[in-house]
Amino acid sequence: MSDNTLKTLETITNKYIQLANKLYKIDLKCPTIVISKLGTAAGKAYYKLWEIRYNIKLVNENLDEYLCNTIPHEVAHLVEWSLHGKATHLKNWKKIMKDFGVDKPKSYHTYNVQKCKRSLK
Numbered sequence: 400m401s402d403n404t405l406k407t408l409e410t411i412t413n414k415y416i417q418l419a420n421k422l423y424k425i426d427l428k429c430p431t432i433v434i435s436k437l438g439t440a441a442g443k444a445y446y447k448l449w450e451i452r453y454n455i456k457l458v459n460e461n462l463d464e465y466l467c468n469t470i471p472h473e474v475a476h477l478v479e480w481s482l483h484g485k486a487t488h489l490k491n492w493k494k495i496m497k498d499f500g501v502d503k504p505k506s507y508h509t510y511n512v513q514k515c516k517r518s519l520k
């Protein structure tokens with residue numbers, strides 16, 4: 400994990416936050432970005448901490464997928480929570496993903512997690 404990768408994750412995450420602020424006329428702050436070991440999850444959004452965690456192992460192997468899917472996915476959770484008071488993979492979340500330009504939002508990730516599982520032993 401290079402400093403550049405973290406910067407890229409922060410930049411793109413904040414890009415989606417700004418987009419949401421514009422689209423929904425809200426004023427969300429940029430969340431704290433944490434890169435950590437998450438087992439098999441690609442990312443996790445923590446609403447109360449206002450924090451998004453990305454999976455260090457998967458980021459390194461799937462940066463492109465992160466930039467166009469995982470990041471908007473997690474930001475959409477924060478936005479849905481702000482707008483609707485809950486975080487789901489349902490209608491409101493899908494609408495936000497559409498607004499973000501993600502046509503076929505995935506509620507799961509398709510990365511090969513086998514390597515992750517092994518490295519966590």
Ligand SMILES: [Zn+2]
Nearest residue numbers: 472476488506
């Ligand atoms: Zn999700």
